[in-house]
Amino acid sequence: MAEASGSNGTRVFTVLVADDNEVAQRLCKRVLEKAGYGVLIAADGLQAVDAALHQKPSMILMDVAMPGIDGLEAMRRIKAEIPAMPIVIASAHSMASDRERFLAAGADNVLSKPFRLADLLSIVQQLASRP
Amino acid sequence: MPGTGPHLSWTRALVRRATPFAAIAAIFAVQALAAAPPVVAFPLYLTVILLVAMQRPRAESIAVSVAAAAAVLLVPAMGGQASDFAPAVLLAAVLVGVAAAMSELTRHSREAAAEARRRLNDVAAADRLLRATLETTTVGLGLADFEGSWTLVNEPLAAILGRRRDDLTRTPLRELIAQSDRPAFDEALGMIRGGDIVRWAADVDQLRPDGSRVPVAIHIARVPSSATAEPSLLVQETDISDRKRADALQGCLAAMRQVIAPSLNVESAMPQLLEAFCGYLGWTLAEHWAVDADHGAMRQRNASSLSSPLLEAFVLAGRGLKATSGSGLIGRAWQAGVVAAEEDIEKAVDFERLDAAQGAGLRSAAAFPIVDAGEVTGVVLLMSETARRMSDEEVTTLAAAGVEIGQFIRRAETAQALRRSEADHRAIYERSPIGIARISSGGELLEANPSLLNMLEHDEETMRATTWPDLLRAYDQAASRLQRPPFLAGVSDGSSVQVRASTGGGSWLWLQLTATSIPDSSGAPEHVLVMVEDVTAVRETSDRLAEALDAQREANSNLEKLDRTKSEFLSIVSHEFRTALTGIQGFSELIRDGGLEPDEVRAYGGYIFNDADRVNRLIGDMLDLDRMESGRMTMRTGDVDINEVLSEAISRAAPATVTVEFKSDLDPRLPIVAGDRDRLIQVVSNLVNNAVKYSPEGGTATLASRLEGHFALISVSDTGIGIPPDEIGHVFERFRRVRSGAAQSIPGTGLGLTIVKQIVEMHGGKIWVESAVGHGSSFHFTIPLAPEAANAMHLRHG
Structure with a gap:
């Protein structure tokens, strides 16, 4: 298994960014890497599932509206294999009812787009510091 | 010894x-x-x-x-x-x-x-026999001379005439005859004297000393003269009171029946009946009393004609009276249901109006009940000036009369009720606004009321011959559609069907037929009553209402759909905006926070610009679409040369496009179309942009035009990725961008094709797409030719 790891040999907290929007991909990658996290990219739902199962990221930042299978379906499949995998839904579907819907579907947290960079970092930080 | x-x-x-x-x-x-x-x-x-x-x-x-x-x-x-x-x-x-x-x-x-001795004995014996016969016979016998003076009378004759013999002997025969019968008697006596007749027989009234009359059958015979005697008269009399009474009773019943039989009116018959009791039975007056509506009492209803003011006063005294069951003579007859009589009303303890009765000289009274089906419905009160004891025959006769009158009253009331009900029905039939037809059990029209004839504008003859059979067929068809039995199979349920029928005036009506079978006394259907109502107005109104309802329902459903679409649209639009804003907000935040390399700043600025541009286009497209869908977009229609539009689109797109080669296949003879040039340019550029966007490097975009009937047919084809079959039906819907595979990175608002379709349809044209995944797509649309061009085409081809 290809575990994502830092250059110093210690295990680096790796975030799988699953988003079909290139701009969003670049933004997250830039922000998270700068904060010292490892970043993996998936451009649609199937890629996300594949990456999650094979590259074992520490957590997943998952968009919902993606070609093929959407983020929620991808999350369901991943959680079926790895129930403990932390998944944060990052979606431009940002009505109150959407938040409830995502949490009910098994999301560990929800990040509404557009987001403040500090919010993104705070959510990731929170999960990274979990025992 | x-x-x-x-x-x-x-x-x-x-x-x-x-x-x-x-x-x-x-x-x-x-x-x-x-x-x-x-x-x-x-x-x-x-x-x-x-x-x-x-x-x-x-x-x-x-x-x-x-x-x-x-x-x-x-x-x-x-x-x-x-x-x-x-x-x-x-x-x-x-x-x-x-x-x-x-x-x-x-x-x-x-x-x-x-x-000589023997002869004398014989004469004596004969004389004894004659005398014995004279005295023992019940027939009144007497001998009188031609002047009517008695020479001999027997005891029965004296008894009949209510006199003693010696008294009778002193009274000439003529004086015994009632005044009314004397002329006849005188004439007869004259004829006997003259020898014209030898005997005379008649029923006459004779007078008793008390003034009363006794009816007798009298027989007078001439007895020839002898050597010793003048010719004389043998007078023979029989009291026929009993026979007279029986005759009177029979006559009374007969007279009563004569009144009752042809009459159905109690009010007019009753006075005649009362007269019959007085006239035939010798009562002075008669009154009819009838039970009140509430059955609590009897009241005087009618009285016989009255000969004196005192009698009138007596009857008048009864006007306000209420007779109750069991009390008074009337009440006793009512309660007992049999004839009640008072020979002397003075001795009756409970006779009402005693003073008035005595004042009028009334002495005897009788009351007999009018009985119907065992129930006393009234009483007839009879009053007499002379004291009279009722014979059994009279009691029986009056009881029978009471039953017959009771039946008559019931019959008359039933008939009256029937007449009234018949009159009501007739009035309903004649004047009802509803058409009514009577149909035989065989289906033939028996009768149609004026309303029906008016409604259908036919006379009864036509109704019977053609219109009704047509209606019957229509009924059966309508009934069969409703899975009901046909008309003749059983229409007792009063169910209705609606049929279409033409009138004599040529208009069409909707008729509602309601059939009810009328059974005869045995319960078998005797005829069928059909109510026919003109429900055309109702039908039309209800049809219009149904249409309006349908329209309303559709509008509602459209509204609902619109509402759903709108919130869906809102959700999609906000998603699109937020997605675009994610980059704008995130990268601008990075730039703001500083510490970036100049290259980074430039790159992030490019992302920000692109997304901002996209947001701008999105807003523009949305507003366009909204204007088009709400009909607020005005088209500046004029003559447009489609080939010129296509050429310009190529010349505008080509310089910026290096990856795709443009080709054109334009029909030079394509006539002018009628359209808004700017909008048509928008359509073509949109399709061209799509073709470029979805074509890989080295692809070809081809623009073609040709004439198709009265339309210009324009096609924009590419050699791009194509559209999957499951998505091709949705390409013109909002935000239906092809997302799969390589398309996912292609920017767009997702509204372009929706706008294109709207513009084409606003021109009166159509748009459709053909595509094969991996080989490319062809979008085709038509725009109608300008009218003069279309006419020219017509001339050219015609």
Whole structure:
């Protein structure tokens, strides 16, 4: 298994960014890497599932509206294999009812787009510091 | 002593028989002793013989005469002198002859006397018989002279006439005849006297001393004159009161039936009935009392005609009275249900209106119930000025009359109710705004009311011949659609069907037919009543209402869809905006926070610009679409040269596009189209941009035009990735960008094709797409030619 790891040999907290929007991909990658996290990219739902199962990221930042299978379906499949995998839904579907819907579907947290960079970092930080 | 009688009589008879012989012997002895000539003794002998001959039977007187003859002959015979003997013989013969003759004479006279005596006896016997007959017969008999004075009357005649015999005898026959019958009597008597007739028979009323009349059958016969008597009249009379009464009762019933039979009106018949009771039965007045509607009391309803103000006062006194069951004469007849009578109302304890009755001189009363089906519905009160005791026959007759009147009243009331109901039905039938038809159980029209004829604008003849059969067929068809039985199979349920029918005036109506079968007395359907209503207006209104409802429902559903689409749209749009803003906000935040390399800043600025541009286009597209869909977009229509538009689109796109080669295949003879040039450019550029966007490097975009009927057909084809079959049907919907595979990175608002479709359709054209994944897509659309161009085309081709 290809575990994502830092250059110093210690295990680096790796975030799988699953988003079909290139701009969003670049933004997250830039922000998270700068904060010292490892970043993996998936451009649609199937890629996300594949990456999650094979590259074992520490957590997943998952968009919902993606070609093929959407983020929620991808999350369901991943959680079926790895129930403990932390998944944060990052979606431009940002009505109150959407938040409830995502949490009910098994999301560990929800990040509404557009987001403040500090919010993104705070959510990731929170999960990274979990025992 | 028992033996003495015959013995004595025998002795007496012997003495009587011996006496003449002794007398003759004595005479002979005296003569012989005196020696007198026989001539001297002869008168003595003759006397004895005469006496015997007159009193004794013939044989005895002969025997006595023979004895006397012998005595006369004895002396001369003993004398022996022939001269003496001859006169003696003569004398003896005389004696015997006298005895014989005398004896015969006596016998004759005796027989004549006996005959006379017998006759007298017979007459006496006949007289006794006649007198006995006269006195014992029930027939009144009397003898009167030609003047009508009685010579003889019997007891029954006196009884019939209510007089003593001697009193009757003093009253001439004519005075006994009631005044009204006297002319007839006088005439008859005159004819008998004149010998024109010998007998006369008639029913007459005779007067009693108390002034009352007695009806009799009188028979007067002329008795011829005799040697001793003048011709006379034999008068025979029979009291026919009973027969008269029976006749009166029968007559009363007959008169009553004559009134009742043809009448169905109680109010007009009742006075006549009351008159009949008075007229036939001799009652002074009659009143009809009937039970109130609430059955609590009886009230006076009618009275017979009245001959005096006092009688009127009596009837008037009864107007306000209420007779209750069980009290008073009326109440008793009511309660008991049988005839009640008071021979003397003064003695009745509960007679109402006693004062008024006495004031009017009324003395007797009777009340009989009017009975219907065992229930007393009224009472007839009869009042009489003369005291009268009702005979059993009269009671029976009145009871029967009460039952007949009761039945009559019921019949009349039923008939009246029936008439009223019939009149009601007739009025409904004639004047109802609803058409009504009576149909036989065989389906033929029997009768159609005026409304129906008016409604269908036909006369009854046409109705019967054609219109009704048509309606019947229409009914059956409608019924079969409703899965109901056909008209003749059973329409007792009063169910309705609606049928279409044409009128005589040629218009069409919607008719609602409601059929109800009317059973006869046995319950079998006798005929069918069909109500026909013109429901055209209702139908049209309801049709319009249904249309309106449908439209409303559709509008509602459209609204709902719109609402759903709108919130869906809002959700998609906000998603699109937020997605675009994610980059703008995130990268601008990075730039703001500083610490970036100049290259980074430039790159992030590019991302920000692109997304901002996209947001701008999105807004523009959305506004365009909104204007088009709400019809607020105005088209500046003019003549447009499609080929020129296509060429310009190529020349505009080509310089910026290095990856795709443009080709054009334009029909140079394509006529001018009618359209908004700017909008058509928008359509073509959108399609061209798509073709470029979805084509890989080295691809080809081809723009073609040609004429298709009265349309210009424009095609924009690419050699791009194509559209998957499951998405091709949705490409013109909003935000339906092809997302799969390589397309996912291609920017766009997702509204472009929706706008294109709207613009084409606003021009009156159509747009469609053909595509194969991996080979490319072709979008085709049509725009109508300009009118003059279309006409030219028409000329050219026509």
